[in-house]
Amino acid sequence: MLFMRITLGNTQFRRPFIRIRMDQIDWNQLRAFLETAEAGSLSAAARRLGLTQPTLGRQVAAIERSLNIALFERVGKRMVLTATGRVLLEQARTMGAAAQAIGLTAAGHSQAAEGVVSISASEVVAAHLLPRMLQRLRREAPGVVVEVIASDSLSDLQRREADIAIRHVRPEQPELIGRLIREASASFYATPSWVAAHGHPRTVADALQHEFVGADRAGQYLGYLHALGLPLKESQFRCYCDNSATHWELVRQGLGIGAMMDDIALRTPGVVRVLDDVPLVRFPIWLVTHRELHTARRIRIVYDLLAEAMLEAGSQS
Numbered sequence: 001m002l003f004m005r006i007t008l009g010n011t012q013f014r015r016p017f018i019r020i021r022m023d024q025i026d027w028n029q030l031r032a033f034l035e036t037a038e039a040g041s042l043s044a045a046a047r048r049l050g051l052t053q054p055t056l057g058r059q060v061a062a063i064e065r066s067l068n069i070a071l072f073e074r075v076g077k078r079m080v081l082t083a084t085g086r087v088l089l090e091q092a093r094t095m096g097a098a099a100q101a102i103g104l105t106a107a108g109h110s111q112a113a114e115g116v117v118s119i120s121a122s123e124v125v126a127a128h129l130l131p132r133m134l135q136r137l138r139r140e141a142p143g144v145v146v147e148v149i150a151s152d153s154l155s156d157l158q159r160r161e162a163d164i165a166i167r168h169v170r171p172e173q174p175e176l177i178g179r180l181i182r183e184a185s186a187s188f189y190a191t192p193s194w195v196a197a198h199g200h201p202r203t204v205a206d207a208l209q210h211e212f213v214g215a216d217r218a219g220q221y222l223g224y225l226h227a228l229g230l231p232l233k234e235s236q237f238r239c240y241c242d243n244s245a246t247h248w249e250l251v252r253q254g255l256g257i258g259a260m261m262d263d264i265a266l267r268t269p270g271v272v273r274v275l276d277d278v279p280l281v282r283f284p285i286w287l288v289t290h291r292e293l294h295t296a297r298r299i300r301i302v303y304d305l306l307a308e309a310m311l312e313a314g315s316q317s
Contacts, residue, residue, distance in 0.1 A: 026066070030092055032059035033071060036079050037089050043077065114143030117302045120162035123245035126150035128264045133309040141301050152244050157290050163299050164306065165288045178288040179303075181310045186261045186281040189271045191254045201257070203277045204230060213250045213258040214240040228281060263313050285310060 035045035036056065046056040060079075064071050071085035081089060121130055126148050134146055149155055155162040158175055171178040188207075190198075201210055207230055214237035215221035225232055239255055241247045248268075251258035257274055259281065265271055287307050293299045 026059075026062070029059045029063035029066070030095060032056050033063050033088075034092050036060055036072070037081055037085065037092075041077055041079055114141075114145075115298050116145045116147055117164065117299055118147040118149055118162045119164050119166070119302070119306070120149040120151060120155035120157075121166040122152050123150045123243055124248050124261070124264060125166055125244075127245050128267060129310075129313060132313075133306060136309060137302060137305055140305060141298070144298050144302060146302070150245075152242070157288060157293075163289060163293055164303055166306070166310070167286045167288055168283050170284070170286055171288045175291055176288055177291050177294055178286045179307055181285045181287055181307055182314045183282055184261055184263060184285050184314060186259050186283070187265065187273050188257050188259050188275040188278065189251060189265050190257050190274045191252065191270055192272055194254045194256070195272060195274065200272075201274050203275070207232065207257070207275055207278070208236075210236065211238050211256040212236050213247060213256045215247060216240060216242050228278070230278065285314075 031049070032045070032051075035048050036042060039045040039048060042053050042057050042060070046053045049056065060072065067088075069084050069088075070082050071088060072079040073082055074080075119130065127150065130148060134148075137144060137146065149162050154167065154169075155165050157163075157165055158173060167178075168184075170180070198210060199206075201207055212225075212232060217240050219234075222232060222234060222237070237256075239250060241250060247258060248260055248264070250256070251260070252268065252270060260268075260271075262280075265273070287303060287310070289299060289303055294303065
């Protein structure tokens with residue numbers, strides 16, 4: 001163990017300094033350390049990396065053995081960094097960022113119109129809108145293989161969790177580029193059988209008499225509806241789901257009123273619009289990728305095709 005001396009006023013401190021040689025480090029082990037440190041547990045880190053928890057645990061143990069230091073303390077299911085681990089984390093992040101930059105640059109300079117392109121979208125967009133777009137992609141770029149990442153969380157494009165993301169928020173990181181495709185809308189829907197049993201609510205006053213499908217029990221969705229001018233009560237929610245695809249299925253099964261993107265609802269049989277007098281919810285659709293990746297031909301092809309397809313989908317709604 002080496003130390004660096006830090007002087008503050010008349011007081012001196014010694015901070016551990018670890019010199020890492022590249023020939024000592026296996027990148028998979030370093031990535032396992034980084035993800036575990038960021039996630040705080042082996043199970044969460046394993047989900048991020050698509051590994052089993054035992055495999056990830058072996059990689060973390062291997063890097064500790066290769067460096068002959070303890071990087072984590074096991075506190076129940078949590079993995080807490082040791083003092084040495086916190087120091088190493090700073091250097092590991094730098095090395096990880098350099099490795100990602102190399103990968104992005106290499107991918108960006110690839111001019112092959114074939115290979116894998118990963119697309120991140122919300123669960124409901126991935127299930128209901130992407131398949132039709134991918135049929136077109138298969139015809140126009142048969143050499144491209146698409147991996148769909150269906151998640152209601154934002155994928156980290158800088159860490160290569162996806163090559164392209166369909167989002168409803170503008171990208172803020174300078175390394176990312178985004179194209180505003182169009183403004184989309186969402187309305188409230190129910191099933192015809194639900195309407196036959198409960199009537200067809202059209203106004204805000206009508207909404208106060210009926211049950212809704214909620215998105216979370218913490219009150220965030222309820223607060224959002226209040227901001228839209230719907231002063232609903234918690235007692236009006238008899239079921240919840242924060243997964244957008246399952247939320248929509250609960251509505252389709254007649255469990256109450258729910259909101260959905262109109263592009264999707266108009267392509268879904270067995271639902272009717274309700275609360276017709278409530279203003280539409282409007283939100284942007286952004287297509288986002290990394291600046292380096294946008295120069296790769298296969299990613300540029302998919303990016304441009306998705307932009308055209310989403311614009312056309314809006315005009316057909």
